[in-house]
Amino acid sequence: CSEAAHPGRWAGRKSKAEPAAVAEEKKTEPSTACPVKSGVVVGDDLLALFKWAKEQSFAIPAVNYVASSSVNAVLESAAKSENPVIVQVSQGGGAFYCGKGIKDDGYKATIAGSIALAKHVRAVAPMYDVPVVIHSDHCAKNWYACTSMVDEENIEACKKHLTKMAKMKIWLEMEIGITGGVEDGVDNSGVSKDKLYTSSEQVYAVYEALAPIAPYFSIAAAFGNVHGVYKPGNVKLRPELLGQHQEYAATKSGSPKPLYLVFHGGSGSTADDIKTAVSNGVVKMNIDTDTQWAYWEGLLKFYKSKEGYLQGQIGNPEGEDKPNKSFYDPRKWLRECEASMTKRVELAFQELGAFETLSKS
Numbered sequence: 001c002s003e004a005a006h007p008g009r010w011a012g013r014k015s016k017a018e019p020a021a022v023a024e025e026k027k028t029e030p031s032t033a034c035p036v037k038s039g040v041v042v043g044d045d046l047l048a049l050f051k052w053a054k055e056q057s058f059a060i061p062a063v064n065y066v067a068s069s070s071v072n073a074v075l076e077s078a079a080k081s082e083n084p085v086i087v088q089v090s091q092g093g094g095a096f097y098c099g100k101g102i103k104d105d106g107y108k109a110t111i112a113g114s115i116a117l118a119k120h121v122r123a124v125a126p127m128y129d130v131p132v133v134i135h136s137d138h139c140a141k142n143w144y145a146c147t148s149m150v151d152e153e154n155i156e157a158c159k160k161h162l163t164k165m166a167k168m169k170i171w172l173e174m175e176i177g178i179t180g181g182v183e184d185g186v187d188n189s190g191v192s193k194d195k196l197y198t199s200s201e202q203v204y205a206v207y208e209a210l211a212p213i214a215p216y217f218s219i220a221a222a223f224g225n226v227h228g229v230y231k232p233g234n235v236k237l238r239p240e241l242l243g244q245h246q247e248y249a250a251t252k253s254g255s256p257k258p259l260y261l262v263f264h265g266g267s268g269s270t271a272d273d274i275k276t277a278v279s280n281g282v283v284k285m286n287i288d289t290d291t292q293w294a295y296w297e298g299l300l301k302f303y304k305s306k307e308g309y310l311q312g313q314i315g316n317p318e319g320e321d322k323p324n325k326s327f328y329d330p331r332k333w334l335r336e337c338e339a340s341m342t343k344r345v346e347l348a349f350q351e352l353g354a355f356e357t358l359s360k361s
Contacts, residue, residue: 031052032056032360033360034049034052034084034131034357034358034360035048035049035051035052036048036049036052036084036131037131038125038126038128038129038130038131038132039125039126039131039132040121040122040125040132040133040134041084041131041132041133042169042170043168043169043170043216044169045131046133046169046171046216047171047215047216049084049131049133050218050260050283050284053084053283053357054257054260054281054283056357056360057278057279057353058278058352058353058354058355058357059263059277059278059282059283059284059285059352059353059354060083060084060085060086060133060283060284060285060352060354061085061086061284061285061287061345061348061349061352061354062086062087062088062133062135062137062284062285062286062287063085063086063087063088063287063288063291063345063348064088064089064090064093064137064286064287064288064291065087065088065089065093065097065117066092066093066096066097067096067097068117068120069334069337069338070291070295070337070338070341071087071117071120071121071124072124072338073295073337073338073339073341073342073345074087074291074341074342074345075087075121075124075125075128075130075132076128076338076342077341077342077343077345077346077349078128078130078132078345078349079128079129079130080342080346081346081349081350081354081356082130082356082357082358082359083130083349083354083356083357083358084130084131084132084133084357084358085130085131085132085133085345086132086133086134086135086284087117087121087132087133087134087135088135088136088137088286089113089114089117089118089134089135089136089137090136090137091107091110091137092110093113093114093117093137094109094110094111094112094113094114094117095107095109095110095113096113097113097114097116097117098110098112098113098116099113114136117134118134121134122134130358131358135171135173137286151176151202151205154174154175154176155174155205155206155209155210158172158174158206158209158210158217159209159210159213162210162213162214162216162217163213165214165216166213166214166216169214169216170216171216171217171218172210172216172217172218173217173218173219173220173262173284174206174210174217174218174219174220175220175222175262175264176198176202176203176206176219176220176221176222177196177197177198177202177221177222196222196223196224197222197223197224197238197241198221198222198223198241198245200241200244200245200247200248200249201248202221203219203221203245203248203249203259204245204248204249204252206219207219207249207253207258207259208252208253211253211258217260218259218260218261218262218283218284219259219260219261219262220261220262220263220264221241221242221245221261221262222264223237223238223239223241223242223277224236224237224238237269237270237273239263239273239274239276239277239280239282240276240280242261242276242277242280242281242282243276243279243280243281245259245261245280246258246259246261246280246281257281259281260281260283260284261277261280261281261282261283262282262283262284262285262286263277263282263284263285263286264286265286271351274351274352275351275353278352278353285348285352287345287348290344290348291341291344291345291348293344294340294341294343294344294345295337295338295340295341296337297340298333298336298337298338298339298340298341299333299336299337301336301340302332302333302336303333306327309324309327309328310324310327310328312324313325313328
């Protein structure tokens with residue numbers, strides 16, 4: 001993988017000379033400035049980005065996509081709010097991006113669509129002037145690697161893959177435990193509730209197995225997470241468990257707060273639960289259901305406000321012979337979808353503690 005060639009404006013910003021004593025004192029404090037350039041972030045830069053997020057107590061939203069329109073909406077949101085963002089594609093999302101007219105035999109549509117999405121992001125990301133991460137979502141055993149397996153098999157598979165990936169400095173995210181609900185054709189809605197919570201011992205077993213190989217990994221530990229949005233009371237998140245996992249891992253490893261944690265099933269979560277999760281070392285939160293709704297709601301509101309102009313190509317409240325092309329042109333209503341989705345992602349940044357993080361120096 002190669003990083004997008006773009007100078008960016010966030011990394012390497014020079015400041016005025018300071019007295020030696022002040023400069024020496026500052027060396028012991030984590031820098032508040034973004035350590036990476038704008039454009040697509042890979043390798044050691046991604047590690048530095050997640051480390052910075054953890055030190056500054058914010059997390060980066062990872063938004064799932066099925067089309068270039070939604071990609072652009074989220075990149076716009078990142079640019080407007082001055083924050084890094086993660087572009088995420090699932091198996092079903094990749095296949096859809098390729099085109100539903102193509103059969104996904106041997107996951108050929110998934111692969112082609114995912115590559116096409118990645119190329120699109122690499123082409124346009126530098127223009128938005130923010131750091132962008134390209135990430136896959138939920139690679140199940142029969143697809144590639146590290147989710148939806150028993151712990152031992154899961155860990156061994158991830159050790160094998162991280163050993164290969166580390167040579168190219170590719171990041172691996174391992175899910176330990178089960179995320180409930182239904183997503184991308186995987187139905188975990190019937191699992192027992194106790195399986196939705198991962199123990200500190202399980203989490204540390206992952207860290208202990210992967211840390212000697214390379215630092216390029218994060219852990220999505222289950223703390224009651226569920227895909228989708230449900231009525232209040234149906235989902236019991238316990239983000240405080242993540243703090244216990246960090247303490248356990250710190251005691252065992254001798255390193256303070258050593259885990260890079262991931263929040264799966266972020267849609268529908270309360271602001272307090274998100275805040276607690278981030279305070280305990282979550283650096284990435286997956287969001288899909290809420291942004292799907294936001295995209296649709298943009299179209300819904302547009303249709304309701306322009307219904308009289310969308311019943312035929314000719315004829316509207318202004319006259320029987322008036323044309324309606326400017327209303328049904330896809331660029332018109334798709335833009336409304338994008339604008340609605342952009343606002344929802346801006347809210348996600350705020351809930352994750354990401355307040356114009358790129359403007360800090």
